[in-house]
Amino acid sequence: MGDGNLEVGWYRFNSSGGRKIPEIVVRGHRCSGQNPGWLNGSHPSVGEQEVTRSVCFSSGENTCSWSLEIKVKNCTGYFVYWLKPTPADHTVYCTAADSALADPCVTHTVLDQPWRSTDCNHTECTGGQWMGDEYLEVGWYRFNSSRGQKIPETAVQGHCSSGKKPGWLNATDSALGDPCVTHTVLDQPWRSTNCSNAEHTDGQWKGDEYLEVGWYRFNSSGGWKIPETVVPQGHCSGETPGWLNGLHPSLGEGEVTRTVCFTEVEDSCSWD
Template identity: 30%
Template sequence: MTVAVITVSGEPDPCLTSSIWTDGDGRSINCHVNYDKCDRYMEPGWHRVQSESGQNLTMPTFPVPVYSCGTKYPIWLKGDHPSLSDDIVDRVACVTSLSSTCHVSYQIRIKNCQDFMAYYLVKAKGCNERYCFGNAESCPQPTTQVPTSLSTEVQVTDTGVTGEPDPCLTSSVWNDGDGRSINCHVNYDKCDRYMEPGWYRVQSESGENLTMPTSPVPVYSCGTKYPIWLNGDHPSLSDDIVDRVACVTYYNSTCHASYQIRIKNCQDFMAYYLVKAKGCNERYCFGDTYECKTTPKSTTWPITTNTGPFDESATFRGSYKVRPDPVLYIAMAVVVIFLIGFAVAILLYIKKCRYVLCIFYSYS
């Protein structure tokens, strides 16, 4: 006969049902290697954490610096552990970032099981974020093998809240960011009319992640004639994929045309779903570097490095093809009409003069 043990809160007792994580040594506050680990792909639920030797470990209750616990952004317990007389308690777990000891927080639950603490943990929203446990001095050396008790390996088939592949894992990389700077005032013939629509992250040649400007950019910037800028704010880390409007700057308007794009905050970078520009020369702006390329490299410039199964053939096609400006056609038409009118006026004037002379001679 199976006996189900129920707690005061009416749920199965986590002291009996918690799964065991055995990778506790790699989660130590003193573990400063393997920065690529994260808990974004774990299964939410009740867990107890042990070292490889079987010692039960607890979460640190003080801020842990970045690059600890085998990750870049460690997660620590902001509060005390419950006593044995308590039932299941709610607590807050904080993520340390480069600028804050509690940049993001998660609601977790804990129960004191006398010999160990049971934790109800949720998925981290970003990589690289990871729960910290223990303070072991020893730390596993970097390895490609992940403990079987915890699914922390990056899977490119992971889907977000929207049910689509995670752009943080599948975005292609544009590495021509220096030429897209708001301070780049050369090569005005560039345009994004021939790009492949899809998810992108944009970097400078040095590998720095760049973002779209959120204020109007004047014409003849970003290596083009009509720059495209983000008319709105970037999403926060707690947001999922958001819809935004990108505006095209023109001579008489900062939003002469607009495009619907999508953005996701991937903590270390922004992922953008960009669509083709409808005209040349229109181009998406990124960054404000003063490095700006002055000469085209080729007529077909592959600038994407695919990091996932999507957009494998994405190239920046036609970057250096110059398309005539419609304004040029209008100007040429006006000139032609003016010349025709001028010629007609001359002919009428000559005809009139000849008529006057004829009358003069007839009376003389």
């Protein structure tokens, strides 16, 4: 479809498909046209009278291949638009429902693919295929699958989440920022200082070189905290065990910074 033959004049959108031009980018081949149009600005409030705005028309990855200036007026309950014929074949003015632009908690797209999990390394969850979001449309999304419901707040190593370059949230908010509430539990009993020479792991040495950056809690029969005394080489099921070179904080101290030493030679701090 296209609006190239539209006559200049005032128009009002009023259908089940929407009552106003969307204020967010619309990718190509939407709204039944090759080059859909979206409002590059906001709609006026009731008191603003008529305003001038630009409509962008998307083509492929270019979200504003052409643009037209139009007028918009708030008629208290609906909007009217002073429109012109669109600039090329199959270019069309899009519409969106009011709710789609007002409350993203109500109107959004659900991403429920379990392969997005950080547990999916080297495409093992997608039959050998790398995944990517380069063609995802701009808009509001919600994650909801058996493998996770939010973007992680800690660094994600490459080749996780079924993609070569996984994304993670470099920020926290008040609801998720308390490490006493949000953390990962490490419950492997082989971490105990009593586990020498990999005897509890079928002869396999263990290591944490692929552990993601973040908050962790130890909770197993093997122990609940990092020891404050030197751990000899070959214990905790690792060739180079780590121990806390300092004291744990008291209840009123809050967060403190400490050094973890790793023993390569008996009774020494080879790395920290």
